[in-house]
Amino acid sequence: MTDDIEVKPSRRTLIATAAGLAAFGAAGRSVARDAVSEPVMRSGPGQPFILTTWDFGPGANALGYDILKQGGSSIDAVEVAINHVELLPDEYWVGYGGVPNEVGETTLDAMILWGPTHDIGAVGCLKRVKKAISVARRVMEETQHTMIVGDDATRFAVRMGFEEVSLTNLRSQEAWETWKAKGERSDAFKPEPFVEDNLRGHDTVGTIAVDADGNLCVGCSTNGREFKIPGRVGDSPVPGAGAYGDQSVGSAVATGNGDVMMRFLPCYHTVELMRQGMPPDLAAAAAIKRITDRGYKFGGGIAAVTVDGHHGGAQAGWDDAGFSYSVQTADGNSKFPI
Numbered sequence: 001m002t003d004d005i006e007v008k009p010s011r012r013t014l015i016a017t018a019a020g021l022a023a024f025g026a027a028g029r030s031v032a033r034d035a036v037s038e039p040v041m042r043s044g045p046g047q048p049f050i051l052t053t054w055d056f057g058p059g060a061n062a063l064g065y066d067i068l069k070q071g072g073s074s075i076d077a078v079e080v081a082i083n084h085v086e087l088l089p090d091e092y093w094v095g096y097g098g099v100p101n102e103v104g105e106t107t108l109d110a111m112i113l114w115g116p117t118h119d120i121g122a123v124g125c126l127k128r129v130k131k132a133i134s135v136a137r138r139v140m141e142e143t144q145h146t147m148i149v150g151d152d153a154t155r156f157a158v159r160m161g162f163e164e165v166s167l168t169n170l171r172s173q174e175a176w177e178t179w180k181a182k183g184e185r186s187d188a189f190k191p192e193p194f195v196e197d198n199l200r201g202h203d204t205v206g207t208i209a210v211d212a213d214g215n216l217c218v219g220c221s222t223n224g225r226e227f228k229i230p231g232r233v234g235d236s237p238v239p240g241a242g243a244y245g246d247q248s249v250g251s252a253v254a255t256g257n258g259d260v261m262m263r264f265l266p267c268y269h270t271v272e273l274m275r276q277g278m279p280p281d282l283a284a285a286a287a288i289k290r291i292t293d294r295g296y297k298f299g300g301g302i303a304a305v306t307v308d309g310h311h312g313g314a315q316a317g318w319d320d321a322g323f324s325y326s327v328q329t330a331d332g333n334s335k336f337p338i
């Protein structure tokens with residue numbers, strides 16, 4: 001462990017990350033739990049909750065929570081919450097109408113994990129279908145496969161009854177034309193980000209819900225990375241990278257430079273640390289620190305929650321990015337800047 005860490009855990013951590021991690025390592029879970037003030041929500045049987053990343057979190061949570069409070073399933077809550085963000089006309093970093101690739105096309109990555117069976121469905125580089133998380137759900141529910149990619153994912157979606165439409169709108173078209181006119185190569189051809197982060201923008205939606213029956217579901221959806229090389233698949237649909245969950249532990253979702261983050265499976269790492277009793281904010285910080293310790297300069301964040309309602313997050317390189325997650329319970333919606 002080095003002292004010059006850049007990882008910023010949730011502001012609800014009252015001690016520095018290095019000290020917190022040291023306390024955990026030295027004295028075990030009870031010291032770590034006492035040493036930090038992590039948010040805990042009212043949870044337990046019959047008390048569902050939903051967590052969503054970024055500024056669209058409250059709107060997404062409200063729709064998902066409507067389902068949960070009527071006794072609905074967390075999988076429906078996650079799908080509805082993420083569909084809401086995927087279909088927002090002004091959201092550039094999720095769904096249609098944003099983040100064109102090198103040739104001006106928007107493509108989508110998404111994943112969903114259902115806690116009770118540990119079944120996962122994912123799509124990578126999905127083209128011409130708007131509701132990527134819903135296609136991922138169909139991969140999970142209708143097939144034995146875990147991930148389907150590219151034009152074949154589109155063909156699968158059409159077989160499942162989804163409409164094929166262009167994902168380009170005026171904004172993504174203009175963004176691509178402006179970039180193209182500059183004659184630049186894609187940032188993806190630059191050297192690995194050991195000096196500075198190459199990823200432009202952020203905002204991937206990640207949603208975690210536990211329903212009244214205690215069933216965990218997690219999902220995420222993104223259009224990835226601006227001016228990416230066609231065919232690029234990011235971290236979001238990769239289990240353990242963009243999201244992960246374990247019905248008996250909790251879940252984590254990631255956002256940020258997926259090309260770097262997926263190399264470390266940070267959501268798997270976070271959940272496994274929570275399994276050992278580490279609080280979510282320290283677990284997320286440790287998973288991110290694993291990446292910065294290897295010298296990567298990247299912007300990225302993780303939000304995590306245990307099935308019994310402890311939640312927290314961490315980020316690196318995003319002091320001014322406004323990364324937050326929001327949690328909705330029977331007590332209402334609260335936003336947690338990180």
Ligand code: SD4
Pocket residue numbers: 093109201202203204222223224225233234235236254255256257258259
């Ligand atoms: C990706 N992780 O495809 C996504 C982008 C993202 O916040 O999360 N932005 O690399």
